[in-house]
Structures are given as structure tokens and as C-alpha cells.
Amino acid sequence: MIHVARPVVVLLYFVLYTEAETPPRFTRTPVDQTGVSGGVASFICQATGDPRPKIVWNKKGKKVSNQRFEVIEFDDGSGSVLRIQPLRTPRDEAIYECVASNSVGEISVSTRLTVLREDQIPRGFPTIDMGPQLKVVERTRTATMLCAASGNPDPEITWFKDFLPVDTSNNNGRIKQLRSGNDFSSSFLLLFNVLSISVMLS
Numbered sequence: 001m002i003h004v005a006r007p008v009v010v011l012l013y014f015v016l017y018t019e020a021e022t023p024p025r026f027t028r029t030p031v032d033q034t035g036v037s038g039g040v041a042s043f044i045c046q047a048t049g050d051p052r053p054k055i056v057w058n059k060k061g062k063k064v065s066n067q068r069f070e071v072i073e074f075d076d077g078s079g080s081v082l083r084i085q086p087l088r089t090p091r092d093e094a095i096y097e098c099v100a101s102n103s104v105g106e107i108s109v110s111t112r113l114t115v116l117r118e119d120q121i122p123r124g125f126p127t128i129d130m131g132p133q134l135k136v137v138e139r140t141r142t143a144t145m146l147c148a149a150s151g152n153p154d155p156e157i158t159w160f161k162d163f164l165p166v167d168t169s170n171n172n173g174r175i176k177q178l179r180s181g182n183d184f185s186s187s188f189l190l191l192f193n194v195l196s197i198s199v200m201l202s
Helices: none
Strands: 020-029 033-036 040-051 055-060 069-073 079-084 094-101 107-118 127-130 145-149 159-161 173-180 185-191 200-201
Touching: 020 107, 033 040, 040 055, 040 094, 040 107, 055 069, 055 079, 079 094, 173 200
Parallel strands: 033 107
Antiparallel strands: 020 040, 040 079, 055 094, 069 079, 094 107, 127 145, 145 185, 159 200, 173 185
16 A cells, blocks of 8 residues: 655744833932022923823923023933023922823823022022033043032932933943042043043032
8 A cells, every 4th residue: 555645734823912012100200499580590401201201390280481481302302301591589489290101001200399599599599619610631531520518408419421320330341430528529420441521420
């Protein structure tokens, strides 16, 4: 008896899996601030989600729109900074809202800005005793920038570059921040393998 081999047909099915869309979630929210008339305030808001959320800043329920109000986007699209300069009292005193939205959902968080006149500044209010100086540094060299501030309690110093907060944890070790001080709070910002410098203090 002769057996005839029958061809075997194997069907392969490919199933394409796509990641589920996710609603926005805040990774960094703005904090209440007290500033001085003529000064500056910077609010930071970041969110994650899929699709990437869009960040909008509101004042009293309306999108901010003023020459003194600037919104600076993070390079990675994760959020933005609302920068107000110069501060005016009482017109800038308000509740500000960061709204993050995508096609899945929308979330919001509020923060308060208080603006003081010079004659309203309380004892212990932070003051900058030594601000960072402009520097000219050769490429690949190390630049050291110093800022010293005093107040009670000791003020916390935050560094900004091009109006965005400096991230010392995600720069391949190029930027480091050191803190020291007893009677005042000081902060050294060290930049390694300098490409360019444009730093401000907030």
C-alpha cells in the first residue's frame, strides 16, 4: 500500500498588541508662592499620560494671557513653567490652575500666588546675599556658580537654566549641586564639560 504524503499547511496569526491609552497623571505640581512686587514667580507643572497630555495655565478660570506672563515648555514635552515678571500687586494675586488633558481625560491642580509690597515684607523673608555672576568659560572646562541667600527658616535655593529648572539627576553627571552654610543658606552649581551657560536664580 502506497502512502501519499499530504502537505501540511500551517497558518500563523500575528496579533498586534497596542498599549492602552492612559489618562494624564501629574509628576510635578506647582506649589504656593509668596513674592515681592517687582520680583518674579515661577510655577512648575509636569504630567505624563498616553497620548502625551497638553498643559494649559489658567488664572481665575481663563487661560493666562499677558505680556508679563510667559509659558516655557520643557524640551521633552513633559510640562511647562509659568513665569510671571515683574510681579504686580494686587492684580497678580490669584489662584492659578495647571490643566493637563489628552483624549482620555483631564486633570487639574491649583496653586496660590501672594504678592507683597515692600512695606509688607516680614522679618525672616528670604534675601539674596550673593547672586550668580556672568562667566566666560572655555568649552570642556568646569564652571562654578555661587548663590547665597539668608532668611528664617533657611531658604531653599532652586537653579534655573533658560527659565527651566536645572535637573541635576539626568545630565550624565555634567551638572552637580552642592549645598553648604550655617548662618545662611548657600548653593554652588557646578557645570562640567561646559557647552554654554545661561543660568538664572529663582
